[in-house]
Amino acid sequence: MTTLSGVTRRKVxxxxxxxxxxxxFMRLSGVILLFLAVGHMMxxxxxxxxxxxxxxxxxxxxxxxxxxxxxxxxxxxALTHGMNGLRNVxxxxxxxxxxxxxxNTVLAVFWIxxxxxxxxxxxxxxx
Numbered sequence: 001m002t003t004l005s006g007v008t009r010r011k012v013x014x015x016x017x018x019x020x021x022x023x024x025f026m027r028l029s030g031v032i033l034l035f036l037a038v039g040h041m042m043x044x045x046x047x048x049x050x051x052x053x054x055x056x057x058x059x060x061x062x063x064x065x066x067x068x069x070x071x072x073x074x075x076x077x078a079l080t081h082g083m084n085g086l087r088n089v090x091x092x093x094x095x096x097x098x099x100x101x102x103x104n105t106v107l108a109v110f111w112i113x114x115x116x117x118x119x120x121x122x123x124x125x126x127x
Contacts (some may be wrong), residue, residue: 024082029081036074062125075118083111 043061044053087107088114094100 009090011090025089026081026084029077033074033077035079037068040074047064058125062122068122068125071122072119075122076115079111079114079118083107 044050048057062071082096087104090103091100
């Protein structure tokens with residue numbers, strides 16, 4: 001430790017583990033979701049009239065791969081952000097390690113299955 005004009009400074013080594021990466025992901029995905037979700041709401045509800053949302057509108061939107069990629073990114077970040085948040089809340093209240101391991105496994109399976117099914121639906125959509 002060094003003392004510099006009355007202020008003590010020390011270096012703290014923070015381990016890089018899953019919880020740290022999950023914490024950083026929540027912060028970064030929150031910023032990304034601001035743009036994706038606000039952009040989605042602007043396109044779907046402000047630029048276009050809500051009453052004009054129909055299957056034809058979806059066909060027109062998803063005829064562009066750029067729009068499909070944006071929707072897949074929104075799906076990935078929103079679902080992953082939400083699952084990670086749910087996992088954090090459950091860990092605050094459930095202190096049994098075995099129960100949390102089982103819950104984390106169920107959440108991971110649900111997350112993967114949801115991403116696969118919804119991603120396939122977006123990617124394979126044909127008018």
